[in-house]
Amino acid sequence: MKFWDREKEKKWLKHYLLTEPNAILFVYGPKSSGKTALLMKVVEELPKETFAYYWYDLREKFIVGYENVVELFFKEKGWLRSFLSSIKPKINLKVFELESGAIEDIRKKKLDPFEEMRKHLEEDRARGQIPVIVFDELQKLKDVYLNGGNQRPLVGELFNFFVRLTKVLHLSHVIVMTSDTFFIEKVYFDSTLENTSRYYLVDYFDDETAIDILISEGLSHNDAKKIVEIAGGVPWILRESVKDEDPVKLLDELYKQTRSKMIELMGSDEKYSEILRDLLNGKDLYGVKDAAVRELVEKEVLFMDPVNGEIRFHTRLHERAAKELLGVE
Ligand SMILES: Nc1ncnc2c1ncn2[C@@H]1O[C@H](COP(=O)(O)OP(=O)(O)OP(=O)(O)O)[C@@H](O)[C@H]1O
Ligand SMILES: [Mg+2]
Numbered sequence: 001m002k003f004w005d006r007e008k009e010k011k012w013l014k015h016y017l018l019t020e021p022n023a024i025l026f027v028y029g030p031k032s033s034g035k036t037a038l039l040m041k042v043v044e045e046l047p048k049e050t051f052a053y054y055w056y057d058l059r060e061k062f063i064v065g066y067e068n069v070v071e072l073f074f075k076e077k078g079w080l081r082s083f084l085s086s087i088k089p090k091i092n093l094k095v096f097e098l099e100s101g102a103i104e105d106i107r108k109k110k111l112d113p114f115e116e117m118r119k120h121l122e123e124d125r126a127r128g129q130i131p132v133i134v135f136d137e138l139q140k141l142k143d144v145y146l147n148g149g150n151q152r153p154l155v156g157e158l159f160n161f162f163v164r165l166t167k168v169l170h171l172s173h174v175i176v177m178t179s180d181t182f183f184i185e186k187v188y189f190d191s192t193l194e195n196t197s198r199y200y201l202v203d204y205f206d207d208e209t210a211i212d213i214l215i216s217e218g219l220s221h222n223d224a225k226k227i228v229e230i231a232g233g234v235p236w237i238l239r240e241s242v243k244d245e246d247p248v249k250l251l252d253e254l255y256k257q258t259r260s261k262m263i264e265l266m267g268s269d270e271k272y273s274e275i276l277r278d279l280l281n282g283k284d285l286y287g288v289k290d291a292a293v294r295e296l297v298e299k300e301v302l303f304m305d306p307v308n309g310e311i312r313f314h315t316r317l318h319e320r321a322a323k324e325l326l327g328v329e
Contacts, residue, residue, distance in 0.1 A: 003041050004213045004235070006034070009202060013042045016200075017051070017132065021166045021173045024159070024193065029202035030303040030314055031179040032236040036136055038202055039177065043132075052094050052124040054133045058140035065144060066154060070107055073117065076100045094131075096120050114161045121165065121172045131172035133165070138187075139180035159191035167196050181306040182297055188306070199307050204315075205233030217242040227251050232316035258317040262325060265299065272296060273326060280319075280328040285311040 016025065027035050043053060061072060075095045096117055098106075105111035121131045141155050162174040178184060188197065205213065210233030214224035219242065230251045231237045237254065241247040266273045271292040279285055279302075285293060293311065296302040303314045313319035323329070 003037065004238075005205065005209055006038055006041070009038055009200075010042050010045065012200065013039065014046060016198075017042070017046065017130070017173060021130075021170050023166055024162045024174045024176060024197040026184055026197060026199045026306075027175060027177045027202055028181055028184060028199060028306065029179060030204070031300055032234060033179070033202050033204055034235040035177045035179075035202045037235070039134065039136075039175065050130060052129040052131045054094055054096070054131065056133075056135050058135065058137040061140060063140055063144055067107065069144070069154060069158070070103070070113060073113065074098050074103050074106065076103060094124075114157075114164075117161075118165070118169075118171070125171060133162075133172055133174045135174070135176045138176045138178035139183050142180070142183055155187065156191045159187060159193065163191075163193065163196045179300075179303075180298070181304045182294055184306045201305065201307070205235065205238070207233060209233060210238060213238055214241065219247065223248055230255060230316065230320065234315055237315075255317050255320065258315075259321040259324070262301065262318065262321045265301065266325060272301075276301075276322045277326050277328065279311070279313070280322060280326065 027039065029035050043051070056072060058072075061068070063069060063072065073096050075097050077097045077099055097120075098116060102111060102116065106113045106116065124131045141158075144154055162176075165172045166174055184199075187193070204210075207228050210228045211221075211224045213233075214227060215221060219227075226248055227237075227241050231254065237251070241250060244250045266276070269292065272295075275285070275293055275296060285302075293302070297304050297311070300314050301318050302311055304311045313322065
C-alpha cells in the first residue's frame with residue numbers, strides 16, 4: 001500500500017524520537033486523519049536497531065481494570081516472540097516479558113508493575129537502544145477511568161509513571177495517540193501533566209495536497225477537485241476514492257450517510273442545531289465546554305483541538321450537511 005506525503009510530519013517525529021526523552025508526546029487529530037499510519041511509517045524509516053518499541057494497540061483490547069492492564073503489559077517469558085516478529089517484521093517490537101511467578105506477584109500487588117517495566121527499559125538502554133512506548137487509541141482507557149470505580153486512579157498512576165520515564169529519568173519515549181481530545185484534557189488536568197507533555201496535531205491533508213494525491217493516483221483533475229471540495233483531505237476517503245470505479249458517486253453516498261446521521265442527531269435534541277448554527281455563523285465555541293458540545297465532539301460531528309481550544313466540524317462533509325439542513329449559506 002502506497003504511503004502519501006507527510007514529509008513535514010515525518011521529519012518532525014523522527015527528530016523528536018532522536019532527541020532525549022523529556023515529555024510525554026500526545027499525537028492527536030480527528031478520526032482517520034492518519035495518525036497510526038504516520039507513526040508506523042516513521043518507525044519503518046528509522047534505523048531498526050536504534051529503538052525498542054513497545055506498541056500497544058488498545059483498539060482491540062477490553063480494558064476495565066488493573067487485571068486487564070497487567071495482562072496488556074506483561075507476557076510470560078518466551079510467549080508470542082515469534083508471532084510478534086512475523087506480524088511486523090520491519091519493526092523491533094517488544095513486550096515486557098517476565099517469569100510467570102513475577103506476573104502473578106504483580107497481579108496480587110506484591111510486586112510493583114512500574115518498577116518491573118523500568119528495569120526492562122534500562123536493559124534496553126544498556127544495550128544501546130532507545131525504548132519507545134506507544135499507546136494507540138488512548139480513549140480505550142476511558143472505561144477504566146470513568147466506570148472502573150476504585151480503578152480510577154490507575155490511569156493517573158500510569159501517566160505519573162510516563163512522566164517519570166520521560167521528564168525525570170529520560171529513559172524512554174512515550175507516545176500517546178488519540179482522536180478523543182476531551183479525554184486528553186481530562187487526563188491532563190487530573191494527572192497534572194503541566195510542563196510534562198507535548199502535543200502534535202496530525203490533521204487531514206490540505207486541499208492542494210489532497211488534489212495532487214488523487215491526480216497522482218490517476219484521477220482526472222476535475223474529479224479530484226470535486227472530491228476534495230465535498231470531503232476535504234481525509235486520508236481514508238482519499239484511499240476509498242482511488243479504489244472506486246466511480247469516486248464522485250461514492251462521495252455522494254458518503255455525503256448522504258453523513259447527512260442522515262446529522263438529521264437523526266439534530267432531531268434528537270434542539271440544542272445540537274443551536275450549537276451547529278452558532279459555529280456556522282462564525283461564533284467561537286472556544287471555552288464552551290457544555291455537555292452538548294462535548295457530546296457533539298464525542299459523536300464525531302465536531303472536533304476540538306485541545307491545544308488552542310478551537311472547535312470545528314469533524315469533516316467538510318459534516319459542515320456541508322449542517323449548512324444544508326440549517327439553511328445557512
Ligand atoms: N499518508 C497516508 N498515505 C496513504 N494512506 C494513508 C495515509 N494516512 C492514512 N492513510 C489511510 O487512511 C486510513 C486512516 O488512517 P489511520 O488509521 O492511520 O488514521 P488514524 O488517525 O490513526 O485513525 P483513528 O483516529 O481511527 O485511530 C487508513 O486506511 C490508512 O491506511
Ligand atoms: Mg489510529
